[in-house]
Amino acid sequence: MKSLILSALLTLSAAPVLACETVTLGDLNIEHAWSRATIGADRPGVFYVEITNNGSTDDALIGIATPAAGMPMLHETVVTDGVASMPHAMSIPVPAGESVELAPGGYHGMLMGLTATLAEGDSFPVTLSFQKSGEVVVNVEVLSLRAEGPDCDDAN
Amino acid sequence: MRRRQLILGLGGASGALAFTLGLGWWQSRGRAQPPAALLPLPIGEMGFALTNHRGEPVRPADWIGRPTMAFFGFTWCPDVCPTTLSDISGWLGELGPDADRLNTVFITVDPERDTQQVLADYLANFDPRITGLTGSLAEVERAVAGFRARFEKVPRDGDYTMDHTAGVFLFRADGRFASIIDYHEDRRFALPKIRRVLT
Numbered sequence: 455m456k457s458l459i460l461s462a463l464l465t466l467s468a469a470p471v472l473a474c475e476t477v478t479l480g481d482l483n484i485e486h487a488w489s490r491a492t493i494g495a496d497r498p499g500v501f502y503v504e505i506t507n508n509g510s511t512d513d514a515l516i517g518i519a520t521p522a523a524g525m526p527m528l529h530e531t532v533v534t535d536g537v538a539s540m541p542h543a544m545s546i547p548v549p550a551g552e553s554v555e556l557a558p559g560g561y562h563g564m565l566m567g568l569t570a571t572l573a574e575g576d577s578f579p580v581t582l583s584f585q586k587s588g589e590v591v592v593n594v595e596v597l598s599l600r601a602e603g604p605d606c607d608d609a610n
Numbered sequence: 611m612r613r614r615q616l617i618l619g620l621g622g623a624s625g626a627l628a629f630t631l632g633l634g635w636w637q638s639r640g641r642a643q644p645p646a647a648l649l650p651l652p653i654g655e656m657g658f659a660l661t662n663h664r665g666e667p668v669r670p671a672d673w674i675g676r677p678t679m680a681f682f683g684f685t686w687c688p689d690v691c692p693t694t695l696s697d698i699s700g701w702l703g704e705l706g707p708d709a710d711r712l713n714t715v716f717i718t719v720d721p722e723r724d725t726q727q728v729l730a731d732y733l734a735n736f737d738p739r740i741t742g743l744t745g746s747l748a749e750v751e752r753a754v755a756g757f758r759a760r761f762e763k764v765p766r767d768g769d770y771t772m773d774h775t776a777g778v779f780l781f782r783a784d785g786r787f788a789s790i791i792d793y794h795e796d797r798r799f800a801l802p803k804i805r806r807v808l809t
Contacts, residue, residue: 538776
């Protein structure tokens with residue numbers, strides 16, 4: 455039932471180039487929110503986003519929540535002596551005047567306990583919690599499993 | 611100068627000299643050994659028996675005669691593995707028909723979950739020239755040891771994840787190790803490295 459509601463939600467909110475939308479929260483610009491399609495719902499999904507802090511106060515991303523996954527968390531891929539591991543990230547600093555990317559090979563949201571398969575073209579909401587700026591909801595576009603990022607005009 | 615050395619030597623500094631020589635010997639061992647020990651074995655000296663995602667048995671000897679590009683991962687991995695597979699699919703695409711000669715293999719470090727069918731479903735999303743390998747944990751361990759790679763099962767929130775060597779290994783057609791494309795290496799250097807083993 456839960457997955458049925460979710461798929462209805464996913465279908466309703468599906469729109470092209472969602473990942474290229476910019477959401478503003480105070481001094482923070484949040485854009486390029488995307489995920490990769492999953493094979494089934496057993497594997498964890500992933501969440502990537504870019505956050506720019508245009509203000510003069512440091513902030514930090516301290517958590518994520520989404521109806522798409524029972525256990526979403528922040529992780530960082532770290533490669534030590536050639537070996538990749540994925541420790542938890544308690545918080546991801548978003549320093550004043552800087553941009554931080556949750557991107558392949560670095561910080562990422564790990565969506566454990568997916569309520570449904572993430573299919574290419576779907577979208578789902580993720581609530582980002584910041585230490586100072588509070589909370590904001592972004593729509594996350596599901597790209598193909600092979601995607602390395604959204605194809606936006608402003609993307610670098 | 612010579613005299614000073616002589617005096618030092620004669621001045622009962624034999625202990626220090628022995629220490630220095632000892633240190634030098636130890637240091638040169640330290641310098642020479644780890645890299646040699648860390649280099650992957652030539653494919654011809656590796657020993658493992660795995661199964662590919664099409665259900666066919668695979669032994670390292672089967673790889674001799676073609677350049678090999680190999681890497682380790684697991685399909686439950688959300689970040690590194692899709693990224694590496696996507697990169698590799700991109701490289702194979704750029705190399706075009708030249709890459710047909712390349713033996714490109716993805717060896718799972720999580721055979722518990724990555725069965726032949728799971729690998730087949732997963733790899734359907736990437737370049738069809740990538741072959742997935744799985745097998746018993748013991749045989750996966752033998753393969754990892756041959757590559758001088760590492761992996762570790764890490765319990766996580768009632769589940770587990772795998773730490774594993776993230777680089778892409780390149781071998782010449784005769785089985786000799788050529789180079790590694792490091793995970794965080796600039797991707798522009800990857801294609802020249804692959805072309806080198808293709809020539």
